[in-house]
Structures are given as C-alpha cells and as structure tokens.
Amino acid sequence: LLSFIELFPKNWQQHNYLSLGGVSGKALRQFLSERPDVERVFLCLDADKAGEDACKRLTALLPDTVSVTRIQPCMKDWNDVLVHRAEIPNRNYFKSIVLKEPSKPETVKIIRMSDVELTPVEWLWKPYLPFGKLSVLQGNPGEGKTYFA
Template sequence: MQTARETDLPELLTHLGYQVKRIGRYHTTAEMDSLRIKDRRTWFRYSQGIGGDAITFLQHFCNQSFPEAVEYLLTFQGRPRDAPVKTKPVTKQDEPPKEFALPPRNADDRRVFAYLRKRGIATQVIRQFMNSGSLYEDAVHHNCVFVGRDHTGQARYAGLRGTYDRDGKGFRGDVSGSDKDIGFAIPCNPVSDQVRVFEAPIDLMSYYTLHRSCCNAVALCGLYDGALRTYLRNNPQIKRIILCLDMDQPGQETAEQLRKKYAELGYEISQEKPRSGKDWNEYLQKRKAPERGR
C-alpha cells in the first residue's frame, strides 16, 4: 500500500498523457493549471479544493476504484501482483485531439453585460472588450466567453465563466482544444516596455476599470505562465513585468516563482497588490460598495 501511495506523480501523469510542467518547487500540468504537486508525492487542485496522493488521483481523474488504483500503481512501478490490472485509466492519449472552436454567439450580450456590471466592471471597459471580439455571451449556456488571440488575430483560446454565481462560486472552464499558451490580453502598445500579469480576465478588467491608463496586460487564465511567455516572445520591447496575481497562497507562491524565473531571464520584475481583498475584482467591489449605498 505504501509503495502505491509513494508513486512519483510527475512520472505517473506524464505516463497518463498529461503535459507536466515544473514551476519552481512545484509541478503542474497544462491541462489543469490549478493543480499543484508537492514533493512529487502529493497533489492539490485549488479550483476544486481536493487533493491527495497517487491513489486518490486515479480515483478522481481516471475513474478507478481504490483496489484498481492500487493495482495499477503497483504494476506501473514494476511490482505486479498475482492478478493483472483489469481496467486501464482513461488517459489523454486515449482521446482523439479536439479541434478548437469558439462557442456560438448569442443574439445579444445582455446577461454577460449585467453580470460584469454586477462585479463592478465599468460599462466602457465591457464595451471595449466586446467591440474588440475578446468578450461575448455564448448562445447555449449564456456564459461569458473570454477570447485569447494569437499575434495574427486568430482565436486560439476561450475561457468560460458562468453568469450565475451560487454562494460566490460559478461555473468556469476552458473551451475544449484551447491553447493555454495564449492568454486574454489588451492589444499591446508597442511604445510601452511593460506588461501587467493577472490570473483571470475579470481581474484584468477590474484593474482596467480602476486604472484606465493601463495599456499592456495579459491574463494567464490560471497560474500556468505559458501565455506570458508567448506575450513576451511576440513583444520583444517588453522589459518590465508587473505581477498582479491573487493574494491567496497559490497566487503568491506562483508570483514568487515567476519573479525568480523572469529576473534570471533579464526582466525587471515588480509586484502590484490590491489594497484589500483576495484579488483585483474583490478590491474593486469593495471600492464600489460605498457608491452603491448612496
């Protein structure tokens, strides 16, 4: 049992077809950027609030029972038991590649507009992103669709955010086939040599509501820095990176990792934090609260 629990998780996930990436002291995957693997033996997925060891990983993500997970891990480590593994985990390699396509657009954007206004985003900011084609309402579920485009203007990523929150938690996810190396961004101003980096599109829009002079900004749509690397590659004039990640533990741990990583690459790194709240949208809503009470 202990042998199964101590399975090397980065090796296991690579074997299962995930794109494993190292960020400082932790590992994560391109498919689940809120996943953190610590000491190569334990994992935690912040977006769902669940974690555990290799056994629980197979139970949660590969539809294995406890005995099947233990059996699979022992076989994976070269210690087969008397009985062969009866079932094989569902892996990324078993699934055909999914072609990316934007969700169909709704006839109007009223629900998305109302939802973002409720979150404190300025009307002008919402319209600016809608007019640029970076934001719209999907026709089926009426989610916010945050679109990421490559340097040619081609849509390559789309993040979804539900317009109905229950207890502060609404639906969120990526459209199948999205490229996590492309982020949600404000079109780059080539005159500026700096870029601000956010976790979520709503945080970027919140900051933009507070500081209209902000010109270059990218939302990673998670904590994986692929979108930042792409942004820097496409805009070589950028010399300064301002990290505006969330104030919770994963956000600040990632900020420290990115600070070290990009400082070593020669960038000037700084961090800008909201004066209160967990993130920029929470801070914006607190700022707006007195106005709503009038």
C-alpha cells in the first residue's frame, strides 16, 4: 500500500485505502460494513496467480451495488514498480480491468399531481408570460422572435 501511494501521491489524503494484509476478504468486508455508501472499489493486488484468484474471490464477495476495478501493476507487485519506475516508459505503471459494474436501471421520477403544491401565478403579460416561470418563444423564421425578445 505504501508503494502504491508513493507512486500515486496526488490527493491521497482524500481517498480511503485499505491494506488487506494478504488476500483475505475479512478486512474488506468489515470496511464496507462500516461504510455502506461506498460505490467503487479498486483492487490493487499483485500481478500473479494469487492476485488474480484473490481479485475474483473478492469481487464475488462484494455486493452487486459496488463497482469493482482491478488496478494490476505492470510488474509482479507495486514494490517492484516503485523500485523500477525510472525504467518504465511513459509512467505506464498499471493496467485497469473492470471486473464488475452494477446495472443501474433507468428510472423516471414520477410525481403525482396531488403532491404538487398549488401556487398563484403572477403575470408579466397576462395570459402570455408568467412572471418567474419558464416560457418558450416559438415561431417560424423571420416572424420577429428576436425583435420581440
């Protein structure tokens, strides 16, 4: 974790980081149980078989409402990337792999007219232009809309 933050120090204090201390999901589950508003998780595990397997297992543990992206180091682990960062062209330290993206149903907010509060309308030009409301000035080209406005 410290190597990762050393590589990407910009605004690190504004994010939450969690060191798993291995590949167990116990710390991650506890962390998320205390923060139900978390929507995105980035898994930054080693680029080896154990890291790959752990990413799959941890992704399966997470709720379907959480987006999961794997940030895989270009070398075996983040320590190696930090040590050899001068040798890595264009600072391409990692590749990003989306593992799970929650499906968000498209919804339309419906408001019942019985819930809308009636308010009196003040008129700027009765009954054409209400005061403080949105109005549309519509017409064919050349009919004087701009002049009127």
